[in-house]
Amino acid sequence: MEPSFTADGDALVPSASARSPWSDEMLNGHHVGGLVAWGVERDSPDADLQVTRLTVDMVRPVPMRPLRVLTRRVRDGRRLRSVDVSVVDGDVEVARGSALLLRRSEQPDDEPWAPRPWEVPPPEAIEGSTGGAMSFEIRPIGDWNGAQGRVWLRERVPFVAGEPLTPLVRAALMADFANPLANSGGRGLEFINADVTLYLARDPRGEWIGMESTGHLGADGVGVGTAWLYDRDGRIGSCIAAALPDPRIRHRYRPPA
Template structure:
């Protein structure tokens, strides 16, 4: 399978002393001077993994709170080990600029062990979408700074589906780890689950990624599996896939935004 990519080596952030300085393509779709929220979740995942990850522990949950929009400013990420038990480790991250705290994250790591015997009463099935074999989607008002293949069209009724692949390093020339890759892809749960036929009317305030395992390759498939909204408040959920099957879920909460994004 040969996939075309427009990737270049320019990372989203450059580490200078203790600060992460954003590149121009780190901006989000809502405003040209706003950092993309998916990158903040990725930075939190990176910091927690580097400082608190362990080979015998599985990252099982990452919750990212995006409670303040940030302009394109240098970012710092501080972490705290909250709990270190025999079967569980919990770590927090605080994401800041010189204007103050812009987000926070909490991760739960669980000890791997023997899989229980027996048959589960419910198992999420693998989706029926083959990996992409052509170039990623390009064009439109805001070009995603990652490779994106739309399996379903924007605004079509029913569950939205996409394949994604990171095309830039997150920091300097560091490889994007499977956990960071999942954290970056998880933010796409909001536009995929909260889209309407005339565009995206909700901007997410957080997301919670849960993982049974880590993705095995560069491609991550995202499938919208639920949306509810009332009085301008929404919640959406997606299932995350790789080329071998489903590996996790993501749940988001979102608030109505006066200026919708995209549309036809």
């Protein structure tokens, strides 16, 4: 499977591995988050700054065409940096995002309350990986149709040809999966997300990222799904996806059993 994008001047040209499961003419939301993270890293290559929040607004369908990723620093302080990101098709903004970067420092000794540690089988102990033609592998820990979803996820191809897949981009790619994981009901997925926000206390270590649904809220045709993120060493952050119902997607998407 080829890398998801190839650089061509100041544009990134998508390949078939970046195609959405909803439409052959549309980029996968999985990759929209990756584009925003890729832009932030190019703008802010400071190893002492942690990308703590990454928000992606999917304001339009992102076409399978060459795309430019533009960034602008909104604030550059001693302990905090804020960056805006725009993904552009020609002269049209098709997605936008923002990032909050915090300077790493000494961690306080006191420990606030947190949920119990995640105790699940490692990815290599789980059979029946899925993902099909998509660029990432899914190893489900049980069925999540109307139940709490738990999965291991791994990107299988480089994001941009000739560039290493960084921990931040790896996490940003997987953040979009909060929607099918947390917003699927007993009949499957009927929500398509309009955004995703990723929070990271630290970058993931290794190639596998775990995700666990922490709940769905819905009222008047608006859904919100939340999930924790993990690596093999423990919890690293969380994701939130806001979504709208679209029954048509059930004809194209079935969660792995």
